Amino acid sequence: MGENFAFFLPIMMASFGVLFAGVWRWRVRAAGFWSCAFFCVAGGFAVPVAFAALPSALWSLVADLLFGSGFLLFSQALLERWRPSWLIHGRIAIWALSMLLCAVGIAFDNLPLELVASDFGCFLLIGLPLIAGRNHLGHWPDRILFGAATLTALDNLMRGSTVPLTLSDGNFPDSTYAFLMQALACIFGLFLALAALAANMIDLLDRYQRDALHDPLSGLLNRRGFDDAIAGRHRKLPLDGSLIVCDIDHFKAINDEYGHALGDQVIIALAGMLTRWAPSNAVTARFGGEEFVLFLPDTNAARAAGVADDIRENFARDVADQFGLARPLTASFGLSTIQRADASIHDAIARADTALYEAKARGRNRVCVRRALSPPDASTAGPVAVNLPYRA
Template sequence: MDSPENFAFALPVMMLTFGCVFLAVGRFGSREAYHWAAGFLCAAAAFSVPMLLYMAPQPVQALTAEAFFLAAFYWYGGALLKRFNQPSRFLLRTSFCVLVYAVLAYTVLVLESLPVELVVSDAACVILLAFAIVASFRHAREPIDRILLGVASLIVLETIVRDVALLGFLSSAPSPDEFESSVYAFVMQAGASVIALLFALSALAATTLDTIAQYRHAAERDSLSGLLNRRGFEEAARKLQARGELSGVVIICDIDHFKRINDTFGHAAGDTVIAWLADLLRARLPKGAFAARFGGEEFVAFLPGVSLAEGGKFANIVRQAFAGADLKEIGDTGKITASFGVAIVNASEAPMIDHIGRADAALYAAKKAGRNRVMLEGTPAREAPEHWPGDLTEQLTEIYEGIHEALGGDAWCVGRVTMADFAEGEPIAATAMQAYARTTWKAPAANAGPYAVAVDRYAKLHMNIDNINGDPIVMILSEDVSDDHLAELQRDGISYIFAGASEIDLSLALHVLGRDFGIRTLLLEGGGGINGSFLASGLIDEISLLILPIADGSAGMPTTFDRPAGDATRLALKGVDRLPHDVLHLRYDVL
């Protein structure tokens, strides 16, 4: 396959140039650049044979050039297989090349037939390239990949057409000198040059785009967690907003007391904790969602097309999995937890940073509420009366939640009226398709506390959510509630127990909660009605009271205990603590 004089310098120089360029690109981490470099350098050597070995006998030139051409197409095919992550088939392709070269040697040295030599050589090159094309075309996803395979297919087609014409042209068996000076040889090399140039440019474009994407990926990824970094997250959100598809929820997460982990066990342990939370997030992200590490121990995730309640459910699943992680390999860290804030993202022109700000405010509320919980935007931590001074309300809420956390209950309990404040949206009725047994039903997501327990004797609560700031909801019901209501609770993922046929037996309720949910310590935080019922049943062991530095004689202010007239309950003072902002914490044993 000697080159005519017109292309004696152009083709080797072009191939050599591309081979060197691919060598340079390979230094930047390209997967297949070195295969392309080997292919183009072999092609450059093949086209250079007439110049470099001009004094050698014709058979030596022919066999040397054919060896380099076979090697060039071997590496071209290898580059395509490498690019599309297909098996290299090294043994098969190498054996094929050895066999073809043996046939070529017989043709050149024994048959001395130029037509047979050219057809055998071209057919072998076509097979090597076509094999890679067939193995790769189903995996071409990007436009540049389809262009590359299209040009490679053009080489195959051009070679077949050329060989058909060649058989007719060489029927008279001209000498090598006559063939070299023929118009056919000129057209063959001109066509090969143009297509080779297109092939090299498309391969270079594909490889360069891969390298650029690789560095862009590195620039937008956090190396420790493997998630997006802040820049990558904002770019992903910007693209969604440009398409009008930025709608769903944003979740911000922060590891609780992370500084203590770093200070006590070292930064390597802290890195392990960060990587573990990142893995939990990544494994549970739904289709189309993405997450980022914004820095330190703070993570942000965007879940498209989901409601605020669904976002809270996702965050609670991650929270529970993280709190239950076994990280003993880094030391006796105790329970490691995280807090979450969730905010809705509506399709609007507001930048993502605004939505993140609202989620961050919810996260701050979760931290104030005692950590290890999920807080939805607009969901209040247990609120003080609205007419109290705002700064005092914030201070007292923080103290209240701090005591709640310090008491460390397995669950907290309120009545129907208090729990109704946490419900979302309008009631959505359900129709039972079966009769339900009056036995405990535990929702799949309710595998760990603390739990949010509500007494709902008349089945009037319609929550539309399955947790309160990350705490799975458990309803205490009587057995005469309807099957439709039980169907609604199961649909919404709300656990329930039964504590009486038509009235609630609180003693039985505590027994069932302990048996089925492992609840041993229940923090009673309801209004006067539910508190009074527990007190009248003799089920309260200790009372914690906060004396606040404010006098409020407004009508209708709630009482701590509200129960029918009867004997008063005697208390014994257990302790007094003075807390910040002139708050007194009184602790009593119930006698």
């Protein structure tokens, strides 16, 4: 092994191990496997240095174990993105068979057998995840990572297939095989590490963005996420549709009587109903506490009121029984439609909020519809409210 490679490769691989360990601390699960894999490979490339300090035939087996374990971890890191733990027992069996054949090669002083067993084992370990990943290449980080892993797999396949040619004199340190192994490890190892690092960092940024736009309890959009989603729609199409504002009745009493943990479960249950009963193109958000907002694009007031009433009835009928509550559990709904004069969707939300207060004032567990902000008894307001009372 060349002196430059002898020091450069372990340092390069270990550096990536440290980088991925840092990413793993940000709760990116795959980064932990990448970190351990690069540390293993770094140890494998550092074995010649250890051998020079303390010569022993056992160092060959140590190197094989480190390389094989590194590629087993590479395979798991790749599958964390595409299909976690796929063929885990089969991959462990490949690793074990490869290590066994390497040990046989060392025991019988058969260097070609050892190298072929190691290379083909590494090829299979990093190649199998590509089968699972071929249907998950919709985003460019996955495509680049897939390409880097493919090149790494082919490197091991070609090197293992050409051992008789590249190890012609049987002397590993000065062989063409050793040179190709080191040179291509620099190129493909760097490519694989950078591709994986980019993919992990993009995943991390996507997660932070998702967390910033979603309510952690219900999984729905938060207020900021709702505004962003509406702004995204408004850039493409004029806003048209209906707004529903929903609030759980006597929610503070539920928290006081049964505890906040059960109150959280009630919020999650209502969020699930909103998602299940709302149209697929609806924008659903939790604005805080027990208040939820739904925007139903291209939906008139009558149809939106039907959706709200379906949610109300199912919530009143099912949720209290689901949690074994002795008291009834209901929700009130306010509804409004987008008007041409609205400066923003928040004008419609304000009207729906007014309708919600009216539903509360009229006894709760009902849907009220309001088309203007003026009070119901104003002479110029016209027919501003429609009430859907509770139906037993």
